[in-house]
Amino acid sequence: MLLYVEQLRTRHLGPLSLRLNAAEIVILQGPSGAGKTLLLRALADLAPNTGQVRLNGETRHEVPPVQWRQSVALLPSESHWWFGSVGEHFSSAKTTYLAALGFEDAALTWPITRLSSGERQRLALLRLLVNRPRVLLLDEPTANLDTDNTLKVESLIKRYLAEEHAAALWVSHDDTQIQRVASRIIRLENGSLR
Amino acid sequence: MNEAISMSAFDLGLAAALVMLLALLTQGLGLGIGKSMVIAALRALIQLSLVGLALKFVFTRSDPLWVAAIALVMVLIAGREVIARQERRFAGPWGYGLGTLSLFASSFVVTLVTLLVIIDAKPWYEPRYAIPLLGMILGNTMTGIALALDNLTQLACQQRGVIEARLMLGQDGRTALSQLRRQSLHSAMIPIINAMAAAGVVSLPGMMTGQILAGQAPLEAVKYQILVLFLITLATGCGTLIAIWLGEKRLFDERQRLRLDHLASSPSD
Numbered sequence: 133m134l135l136y137v138e139q140l141r142t143r144h145l146g147p148l149s150l151r152l153n154a155a156e157i158v159i160l161q162g163p164s165g166a167g168k169t170l171l172l173r174a175l176a177d178l179a180p181n182t183g184q185v186r187l188n189g190e191t192r193h194e195v196p197p198v199q200w201r202q203s204v205a206l207l208p209s210e211s212h213w214w215f216g217s218v219g220e221h222f223s224s225a226k227t228t229y230l231a232a233l234g235f236e237d238a239a240l241t242w243p244i245t246r247l248s249s250g251e252r253q254r255l256a257l258l259r260l261l262v263n264r265p266r267v268l269l270l271d272e273p274t275a276n277l278d279t280d281n282t283l284k285v286e287s288l289i290k291r292y293l294a295e296e297h298a299a300a301l302w303v304s305h306d307d308t309q310i311q312r313v314a315s316r317i318i319r320l321e322n323g324s325l326r
Numbered sequence: 327m328n329e330a331i332s333m334s335a336f337d338l339g340l341a342a343a344l345v346m347l348l349a350l351l352t353q354g355l356g357l358g359i360g361k362s363m364v365i366a367a368l369r370a371l372i373q374l375s376l377v378g379l380a381l382k383f384v385f386t387r388s389d390p391l392w393v394a395a396i397a398l399v400m401v402l403i404a405g406r407e408v409i410a411r412q413e414r415r416f417a418g419p420w421g422y423g424l425g426t427l428s429l430f431a432s433s434f435v436v437t438l439v440t441l442l443v444i445i446d447a448k449p450w451y452e453p454r455y456a457i458p459l460l461g462m463i464l465g466n467t468m469t470g471i472a473l474a475l476d477n478l479t480q481l482a483c484q485q486r487g488v489i490e491a492r493l494m495l496g497q498d499g500r501t502a503l504s505q506l507r508r509q510s511l512h513s514a515m516i517p518i519i520n521a522m523a524a525a526g527v528v529s530l531p532g533m534m535t536g537q538i539l540a541g542q543a544p545l546e547a548v549k550y551q552i553l554v555l556f557l558i559t560l561a562t563g564c565g566t567l568i569a570i571w572l573g574e575k576r577l578f579d580e581r582q583r584l585r586l587d588h589l590a591s592s593p594s595d
Contacts, residue, residue, distance in 0.1 A: 177581055178490055197582040202496035212491040214505060223495065263496055 432565030
């Protein structure tokens, strides 16, 4: 088992428990305002929370937060950029997957201001993958994308999980997408999972 | 030293009458600032008269305990002023404590070093040096710290998305705040940097003007003015750095999470 979560509580959620296995995509569903984003934030340790969380048997509070977030990485629904060019946001120039999402290498030199919302979203995913996370927490990662790019992102994520023995917890509202990618589905309602 | 021309109550009254006239004029034009102008003028009159009396009292005694007591009151009031100027202050005792501590640490150290080493007053706590120096240093450091903290907390709220995006890429809190830190420090230091750059060319600094009007030789007044500008820069810089450092610590918790809930809710909420 890759990610083990037991009795997780935040101010508005829980207690909840869940498991993620390697190479698995678990779809997280739930009505708007159910706390899906909050759950992802708690797992990435961005929102205050209590409970037992283990990655590959290693307890979270024994892992420095900086390392934890590189391993259990959150891709928020809206991406943020703070330097002038794309490449400055990448911790390493070794971005293997640029071509897989339809970018040429020169994309790293692009100024942020010329990016479309779809390009921002795809590049934010690539930026995250540079850290080689073991768990991907994806908050509607294809919300701004057309069908073609949606399929590219899906197949990249599947490929990444297989190659890295990683797992994903994926918030999606798109039924056809869920059919294409889901290993299983969990629902968050009234602060608890089922 | 030339004897300064002493001012009579009539002289001051004339200036006051002109301010009143201006207040009436703006009121008559419906500009709505006359009332606050009159109140502020009255406050200045009363506060400065009281300070004059207090200084006269302390100067004649030259007792270190009295100097310390006045200095303490000054720093506590300045700390109050720092927190009052912030849109998003830290909640609880941190709000007052953080600004006051930074003020205290920088202003007192800089004033002490000046009295002991640079001016070498005898005795070192000689109130006619200690209190005006501390007052000028405190006043400017207070503005710097208030600007820095106000910027830091407001920017942290506005740029929460950016800060958290940086945390999510595996940066620690300090790195994630690097741009905010620079902006906060700049906003605090720009006024004193401008004051130094413009000193003597665009404006004659108030302290120097006051000394010259009171009969001091211009070159002596200039030397003191340069000293004061440097001390203010030093104290503002140190105080601001301490305040930003403490503020950053408080913005994150032990798991390097951005904790905007450590700020009091904004008055407009």
